[in-house]
Amino acid sequence: MRTIAIINQKGGCGKTTVAINLASCLAAHGKKTLLVDMDSQSHCAVGLAVPEEQIEQSIYDVLISNARGEPIRLAEVLWQISESFELAPASIDLAAFDQQMIGVVDREESLKHVLDKVGNDYDYAVIDCPPAVGLLTFNAIRAASDVIVPVETGYFSLHGLSKQLDTLSVLCKQCSQQINVMVLASMYDIRTKMGREILGELRKQFSDKMFKTTVNFNTKLKEAASLGQPISEYDPSSKGHKDFESLAEELIGTDTQTRRAEMVGTLQSKLDKISASAEELLSNIKTPQPQKIAKADTMGQVTPQEAPEAATVGQKVAQTAAATPEKTIDEKIADFYGVRQLEDSVMFVTLYPRASSVQIAGDFNNWQPDGTPLKKVGTNGAWQIKLPMNKGKYRYRLVVDGQWQQDPYNEATESNPYGELNSVLEVH
Ligand SMILES: Nc1ncnc2c1ncn2[C@@H]1O[C@H](COP(=O)(O)OP(=O)(O)OP(=O)(O)O)[C@@H](O)[C@H]1O
Ligand SMILES: [Mg+2]
Known part of the structure; x- marks a missing residue:
């Protein structure tokens, strides 16, 4: 059995x-496939229309009962999804897994022991991991022959990537098995300049450690998940399905090859290298968003007539600008993404190609987004607003089609009482 952890x-x-x-898709290729949900959010069950209220026992019960010496068999918690596809669902108890396992010997090998017992029953096990590095993720790594790191092709995902690879490297130090780590570009939107640029850099840096397949942003994938169906059932003709078909084929293609897995020492140094590359990549690509926003030259709205010339952009973008003076309007706007202080106002520019409304709410408008809608500019899906602001420190969030979120182009953030992040800016 090949065990693939998605981390x-x-x-x-x-x-x-x-x-x-x-x-x-692996199951559709006739491969007997087990999906193991290690995330207490239970999203695999939701995405496959397994009624959560009817999940009496989950992977948590299997792992805990094994640790306590009265093992529940994995088969007892499985749900059949299709002929060759079974799910070991998660449950909210997994959130307490780390705590429950304190003092248990080999607690990071619990999942490995469970999966080893069914190794002959499946061709593949796919493990969905939580968005955190803890005992659950470590268990997934210890059980894995392969790790797939999906990387959204946006600026902040690169931050995540470098941190992620550092962590993987540390965790792998403690493992003795061979693991093949591969990066997968996900939610790729070819229409955005940043997406294209980041994909290009990822390919350059990661080369053979990256899947040839790219998972494009495809709303059918979102719809399929909300209706509890895999894309192969929901819309087999969609681009989303083609991408996953191609990913499954790429993976199956390496089944019989000598795996590019390395012993831990090599893997670790490779991960260190990749992690350093991610940092470099980041510094090449990023549009710096200083903690305190810098005073820019007097600059009005970013309009086609007066598109910015003096934008404080990253090295790479700046060099590109010098080499290719005829930037398109969209490229000029892209140089501006983020927050920028003007003479007596602040300009907010952001990118939401699929949004039909973007508003801003902050302590400067009593957190009332309705009166401050951003205007769509250019053709790429950029939005902007210029707001008069006095000296001071402000917190804000963007409201995109009614959903509150932090500004993806402003690194300065602060936790808010709701456990989320407010974006922060300081006007001098
Ligand atoms: N390629 C894609 N195209 C369009 N939407 C996508 C794509 N991939 C994921 N999504 C959507 O993005 C959201 C987050 O995706 P998903 O739940 O797979 O992320 P995750 O990494 O598992 O999140 P978490 O860390 O919370 O577990 C979901 O609404 C999902 O439907
Ligand atoms: Mg998830």
């Missing part, structure tokens, strides 16, 4: 989508 400590980068749809 990235960054939330929402597509782990569960990859886990469900890869498992389902």
Whole structure:
């Protein structure tokens, strides 16, 4: 059995989508496939229409009962999804797993012991991991022959990536098995300049450690998940399904090859290298968002007529600008993403190609987004607003189609009382 752990400590980068749809495509190829949900959010069950209220026992019970010496067999908690596809669902108890296992010998090998027992029953096990590095993720790594790191092709995912690879490297230090770690570009939106640029850099840096297949952003994948179906059932003609077909084939193609797995020493140094590359990549690509926003030259709205020339952009973008002076309007706007202080106001520019409304709410408008809608500019899906602001420190969030979120182009954040992050800016 080949055991593939889907890992990235960054939330929402597509782990569960990859886990469900890869498992389902492997099964459609006649491979007996087990999907193991190690995330207490139980999203695999939700995404496969397994009624949560009817899950009496989960992978948690199997792991805990094994640790306590009265093992429940894995087969007792499985749900059949299709002919060759079974799910070991998660449950909320997994959130207490780390605590419950304190003092248990070999507690990081619990999942490995359980999966070893069914190694002859399946061709593949796919493990969906939580967005955190803890005992659950460590268990997945210890059980894995392969790790897939889905990387959303956006600026902040690169931050996550470098941290993630550092952590993987540390965890692998403690393992003795061979693991093949591969990066998978996910939620790729070819229409955005940042997406294209990041994908290019990822390919350059990771080369043979990256899947040829890219999982594109495809709303059918979102719809399929919300209806509890894998994409192969929901819309087999969709681009989303083609991408997962291609990923499954790419993976199956390496079944018989000598795996590119390395012993831990080599793997570790490789991960260290990749992690350093991710940092470098980040510094090449990023549009710096200083903690305190810098005073820019007087600059009005970012309009086609007066698109910014003096944008404080990252090295790479700046060099590109010098080499190719005729930037498109969209590229000029892209140089501006984030927050920027003007003479007596602040300009917010962000990118949401699929949104139909973007508003801003902060302590400067009593957290009332309705009166401050951003305006769509350019053709790429950029949005902007210029707000008069006095000196001071402000917190804000963007409201995108009614959903509150932090500004993806402003690194400065602060936790809010709801356990989420507010974006922060300081006007001098
Ligand atoms: N390729 C894609 N195209 C469109 N939507 C996607 C794609 N991949 C994921 N999504 C959507 O993005 C959201 C987050 O995806 P998903 O749940 O797979 O991420 P995750 O990494 O498992 O999140 P978490 O860290 O919370 O477990 C979901 O609404 C999902 O439907
Ligand atoms: Mg998930």
